[in-house]
Amino acid sequence: MTIYNALYAQSGGVTAVINASACGVIQTARLSKDKIGKVYAARNGIIGALTEDLIDTSLESDADIAALRHTPAGAFGSCRHKLGSIEKHRAQYERLIEVFSAHNIRYFFYNGGGDSQDTANKVSQLSQSLGYPITCIGIPKTIDNDLPFTDNSPGFGSVAKYVAVSIREAGLDVASMALTSTKVFILEVMGRHAGWIAASSGLAAEHEGEAPHIILFPEIPFAPEAFLKRVDECVKKYGHCAIVVSEGVHNQDGSFISESGLVDAFGHKQLGGVAPVIAKLVKDNLGYKYHWALSDYLQRSARHIASKTDVEQAYALGKAAVELALAGKNAIMPIIVRDQGEKYQWSIGEAPLEKVANVEVSMPRDYITKDGFHITDACRRYLSPLISGEDYPPYQNGLPKYVKLKNVAVEKKLEKTFEI
């Protein structure tokens, strides 16, 4: 078997565990030096591939590559850049082939969400469409948990754990102080289109009266009267009310609530989040003292409280991507397959990229209670294993010791540059 190089790229919003997938790719490739030469990484995702800005991961020590498993965010940089169709944007694909060819790259591993799998699918067709022999395997990643076929998307489980842990802790805080202080607490979480992350907060409410008491989903148009009634009932019954709201919650007319509330001193609308708007609604109508929090990037980078299941799956998918490529597969994405048994067990399967690309899986309606304010037992059964287990990073000086790679650039071989 002739030895070719591989290219690995990270795409889209980064997560607490995307580097664990990178670790899986690179460690597995290092065990197969008779087949894969060097693993290059594209700096800043596909942009690095187009601009021939490649990183030579073979210059990183085994220890540093191993440390990727516990390091959040994108070690090689990521980007939001979607390749268009081959018909309309042929130059981009031809450029990719030039770069691949110049660096003897015959394996491409693209680690991203739905949009990225669409790109991966197009790249996988380059043998047919442009005559360059490339093996392309997608590696799933997205905190949005909206990829089809796979049981869940790496990155999601760790956000889910962060959110559930955070609302449990903040809920206890509010409960302690409610008699004379804050009675309503609101935590805003990510999820513009689907309520998976908001839903996962519901795992913290294992017993009557525990936080969160109310969850607001993008799937359920916001009904202020029913919401305020529920808040009031909750405060009267438990003395306080802890609420988790998805950033994607919208009004009955479809407009985002985050866009409806605040204007700056000049009257311009302020995209300040939905939590303060909900908080003000509570204050104006019920008069309760409130506090609110907005986790933003903290939730998706929180490697310190990552789900062990999530880390293991992210790593396994990276490893599987290399194994599948070496087995001669192309145009597929390894996925997590959930066994049917009572106990959560999973294995690696595969899905064709052409069927993965651009499909968004939404949350089943029966995962949300009829009243629209919490999760059902079915949802709990699905979500609970995904936050299972802790996988703490090492610490030094009281802080997690995350690796910073050398990220040495590969010498450019092409004369032409490429404008993005």
Place this chain on the structure above:
Amino acid sequence: MTIYNALYAQSGGVTAVINASACGVIQTARLSKDKIGKVYAARNGIIGALTEDLIDTSLESDADIAALRHTPAGAFGSCRHKLGSIEKHRAQYERLIEVFSAHNIRYFFYNGGGDSQDTANKVSQLSQSLGYPITCIGIPKTIDNDLPFTDNSPGFGSVAKYVAVSIREAGLDVASMALTSTKVFILEVMGRHAGWIAASSGLAAEHEGEAPHIILFPEIPFAPEAFLKRVDECVKKYGHCAIVVSEGVHNQDGSFISESGLVDAFGHKQLGGVAPVIAKLVKDNLGYKYHWALSDYLQRSARHIASKTDVEQAYALGKAAVELALAGKNAIMPIIVRDQGEKYQWSIGEAPLEKVANVEVSMPRDYITKDGFHITDACRRYLSPLISGEDYPPYQNGLPKYVKLKNVAVEKKLEKTFEI
């Protein structure tokens, strides 16, 4: 030695480790049953003491009391209620004596910040002022880290660790994505009067270019031009800029920045936090895409990432309070004393309540760099040991297993009720 009961109360904003102090008090008292009968806890702090709403902690199992050590927030409830002077509010103090007397209480342990130590001091004088023999020991607690004499205040070290970990993680996220996405990230943290918490984020910046790049302190009046210049330099140099801002940052005229920016649709000022105001300033002047986060209660309840040093000190102070009381001390607060050596070592000392009460310690100016945007090495040397070590709680179903006490009420003995 005659056996008397003890009363323990939590006061003011709760923390990730105040229950560790409660654990220290109760476990130590349980070892001294020949001297201390029952440990009662006041429900919701001093309000429970005034309303004779007491909890019998002797009905809690040893395992549940031990679990307080890893459970955040206030297990018995806390409150914001300051007793006035004995001269003006004599009825409150007489009521306390009635409650103490009815329940054979001769030891009072009051766990709180500066205001609470003022109350503790007044209670400690009841023997003299109102003729009731009481031993009163204050136990320090405040995330604000503004108590005098003690090296630091329990609760602070854990917030400090949370904030430093969070900005390190979010900083890596922003760095990964900066080429095509967010370039400026702002994390708002607590600290209305002092910048201790904001300062602690600076520990994450151990090497050139690491987050946070800029810290905004309440001690330094906000200078928009210098700030914007620094942000721009940072983005040009590192590709991105991670900022930590204290909620207490104010303008040159002394007004809070959080109050200066947003109005709702009716023109009312919106207390929406300082982060969105700073974000908008950056956007309007430099045009960089931004994101911001507001940790709010998440930071002070984050027991999952508590500082081991903080937990140990909180416990030791609770334990010491009981030992000091049994040694016949009164009107004091145990404190943390930092040894002078290179390596961080600490022991328990004591400070008189009358000198602790109502004194706020602010951050030395030489802990902030001359330009006002970061911490100095002296600050780093002071702060670093306080976030040292991890003390993870046990987990069940992927979530921290925090204890919920039974909190059984003690039968009331007084006929009169008391209006707060």
